Amino acid sequence: MQQDEKAVSNTERAISELRRLVFSGELAAGSDHLESELAERLGMSRTPIREAARTLESQGLLELRARKGVRILSVSPDDMREIYDVLTELESLAAERAAEKGYSEEQLAYLAEAIEDMDRGLELGELEAWARADDRFHSELVRLGGNSRVIAIVAMLADQVRRARTVTLFMRPVPVQSNRDHQGVYEAIMRGDAQAARNLHRTHRQQARDMILNLLERHRLRQL
Amino acid sequence: MQQDEKAVSNTERAISELRRLVFSGELAAGSDHLESELAERLGMSRTPIREAARTLESQGLLELRARKGVRILSVSPDDMREIYDVLTELESLAAERAAEKGYSEEQLAYLAEAIEDMDRGLELGELEAWARADDRFHSELVRLGGNSRVIAIVAMLADQVRRARTVTLFMRPVPVQSNRDHQGVYEAIMRGDAQAARNLHRTHRQQARDMILNLLERHRLRQL
DNA sequence: GCTGAATTTAGCGCATACGTAAAAAAATGC
DNA sequence: GCATTTTTTTACGTATGCGCTAAATTCAGC
Structure with missing residues (x-):
């Protein structure tokens, strides 16, 4: 029986993928990343990236900064x-x-x-x-x-x-x-x-x- | 001296405005509202509405439901x-x-x-x-x-x-x-x-x- | 050389458009 | 009449484009 691959939205994929990149350190704490760069990296447009980033921002993992892209938050x-x-x-x-x-x-x-x-x-x-x-x-x-x-x-x-x-x-x-x-x-x-x-x-x-x-x-x- | 009107983004306006509408009861608990309807009501496009809704969703005030619009959450x-x-x-x-x-x-x-x-x-x-x-x-x-x-x-x-x-x-x-x-x-x-x-x-x-x-x-x- | 003004550039914020899938409506068969 | 299929509609998810402003760069004047 085939795993029923439920249609998961790009925004959801972006959320879990960005989380993974943060936890694995591929997106280092304190580093900045342009929305367009992340969009290209995940193979989607900026829109779902922005929505995902807003969600992760409210979870305290990163920060959206105008014209500076997404900053991965570090922990003091x-x-x-x-x-x-x-x-x-x-x-x-x-x-x-x-x-x-x-x-x-x-x-x-x-x-x-x-x-x-x-x-x-x-x-x-x-x-x-x-x-x-x-x-x-x-x-x-x-x-x-x-x-x-x-x-x-x-x-x-x-x-x-x-x-x-x-x-x-x-x-x-x-x-x-x-x-x-x-x-x-x-x-x-x-x-x-x-x-x-x-x-x-x-x-x-x-x-x-x-x-x-x-x-x-x-x-x-x-x-x- | 004039209040320096800081340039506040539409998304921010949408967040505070939607919060106000929820607290005042103008958007009743349990009610559904189309994104396009809210966009028109606040005089902006769907994009900032969606971003605001995602933020408020993570704050537990409402819920985004595909094709059903935004549902205002009630409290049991x-x-x-x-x-x-x-x-x-x-x-x-x-x-x-x-x-x-x-x-x-x-x-x-x-x-x-x-x-x-x-x-x-x-x-x-x-x-x-x-x-x-x-x-x-x-x-x-x-x-x-x-x-x-x-x-x-x-x-x-x-x-x-x-x-x-x-x-x-x-x-x-x-x-x-x-x-x-x-x-x-x-x-x-x-x-x-x-x-x-x-x-x-x-x-x-x-x-x-x-x-x-x-x-x-x-x-x-x-x-x- | 250095400061400050003028110009350019970059990148976000947002509007807009459209494909798609779900829901609603209409049509068809029994 | 009722159930089922087909059609239509609706509203979201996402791509795309562009204006605007902050930042970077260049330029001018001293």
Whole structure:
């Protein structure tokens, strides 16, 4: 059976393609790009490029500047602090709400799986695999919280720090504490202890924030 | 001296004009509007209308639907719960951070002024004036928190519930407790007690949320 | 040489046009 | 009459073109 190739608009293609180019670094942070240049690169006219750029602008990935084209935004340590502060609050809320819902073990299976994959990643020393599992844990936690606004906002902010994570991943200490934290949050949700889930996750995120910010400062990284 | 009329683009005009039309109810919640119709109404072509619509779409005010035009989004009680949950977390964070900054009395003057205006609004029974002062208090609090992401997100969500507020304002009990809460938050920020500021504001917001949700349920308001 | 004015150029903001696909209307068959 | 097919219409998605202004360049005067 053939994959039904749904007719996706050029604007949508431009959005996902530009995102990919930004995350892969092919469009470097801080660099400028003319609309016409991007249009040619993606094989379409300026119109869908502009619409895509406006969407990505409101997601905080880039900036439209008159006569200067599109500027890919970089992320400063201050930005990181802001973003981690918001993530701390909203993910803690999600953990609290998830615990209140009384999910069954099956419903939490994907969360448990993410934790296992993180453990395995650590054991094998595969940090990228660990990071991907960590992402899965966080986004699944937020999904379980059930608040669609939180889901959207967290996804947006996670995108903004994605590039930075790639850089810091190999500078940070081996994240054994992180895995223990996640296990604690999972167990709190499992037994329906909303306050514990909230507080555990909150502490976890705050520590992660402080660790990252210290790293950036020690390595004098001002812009990512 | 003449106001220097800065050259504002049609897209920007379309954004603010469409926002105005939505908030005033001239574009009713749930209604559909053709791009060409809106373009004619605002005296411009479809291009800036589409760009504006994309921006407002990402702000959660409306939706672009192929061949159906622009749909103005309505807000359900579930949406209200989601939004108030997020506002609770992010405003509490702002209160905490504001208290940590050790603002002087002058720097908090605008916040104090908003509280005074709320008191005066209550005394004179002018609920709209009270509501405007309440808005000022909340947005100033968030501004004092100093996190630009929080500022943007809270402003966006406040927009989404704006229409609902107009409806509930005259159904709710006289908000005397609300004024007392704000005074408490102000004093906590004043004396630099971050935890108190956070907890007081958190409780305040949670009570406001429960009150509004009860109101909507009692009056069987499913869509605003 | 250097400053400032004049000229050129570049690139966006927007209007416009058109192909296309979905929806509506009309026509056809039973 | 009702269901199905065909035709028509409608409104979006996108390409294209151009005016206008900010930026870059050249030129003039000292």
